[in-house]
Amino acid sequence: MKNLKLYIFLMAVLPWLSLPLLGKQTFRKFLPGTLFMGIYLMFEGRLAEKRKWWWFPFKIKPNVLGELPLIWGPFFIGSFWIMKYTYKKFNLYLLVNILIDSLFTYYVLDFFKKFGYVSLVRLSKFQLSIVFLIKTFVLYGFQVFYDKVFRGHSDTTHQ
Structure with a gap:
C-alpha cells in the first residue's frame, strides 16, 4: 500500500493530540506505569522478533522495531486513558x-495484515490474547506497586 507510511505516522501521532485532555494530574500519576509498559513492550517486541511470534514487514529503519508506532502511539496514550x-x-x-x-x-x-503492516507467524490469535492479558496484569500490578512504594499509598481503594 502506497500510503502505509502516512497511516502508520498518523496512527503514532494522532493519539498524542488527546494528551492535553487527560489533565496534568492524570499524566503525572500514570506516567511511570505507561513508561514501564512502553519499555516492557519494546523488550517483548525483540523477544517476539526472535521467536517469530509476529512479523512487521514495515520497517521504520533497519534494526528498529516495526511496532514502535503502535507502542508509543495508541498503546502508550491508550494506557493513560484506560488507567484514568x-x-x-x-x-x-x-x-x-x-x-x-x-x-x-x-x-x-x-x-493491519491486509495493508502489510503486521501478521502473526507462530502465535495464534488466542495466544496473542493471552499475551495481551498478561500485559493487562503487568500494567495494573506495576501501578499498584508504584503507588504503594513510591507514593506511600498503602490503601488502594481511594484516589
Whole structure:
C-alpha cells in the first residue's frame, strides 16, 4: 500500500493530540506505569522478533522495531486513558482491556495484515490474547506497586 507510511505516522501521532485532555494530574500519576509498559513492550517486541511470534514487514529503519508506532502511539496514550477511568476499579479495568485487546486481536490485526503492516507467524490469535492479558496484569500490578512504594499509598481503594 502506497500510503502505509502516512497511516502508520498518523496512527503514532494522532493519539498524542488527546494528551492535553487527560489533565496534568492524570499524566503525572500514570506516567511511570505507561513508561514501564512502553519499555516492557519494546523488550517483548525483540523477544517476539526472535521467536517469530509476529512479523512487521514495515520497517521504520533497519534494526528498529516495526511496532514502535503502535507502542508509543495508541498503546502508550491508550494506557493513560484506560488507567484514568478504570484504576482502582479492577473488574472494570479488566473488562475494558479484554474488550479493547479483543477488538485489536480479532479485527484491527486483520486490517493491519491486509495493508502489510503486521501478521502473526507462530502465535495464534488466542495466544496473542493471552499475551495481551498478561500485559493487562503487568500494567495494573506495576501501578499498584508504584503507588504503594513510591507514593506511600498503602490503601488502594481511594484516589
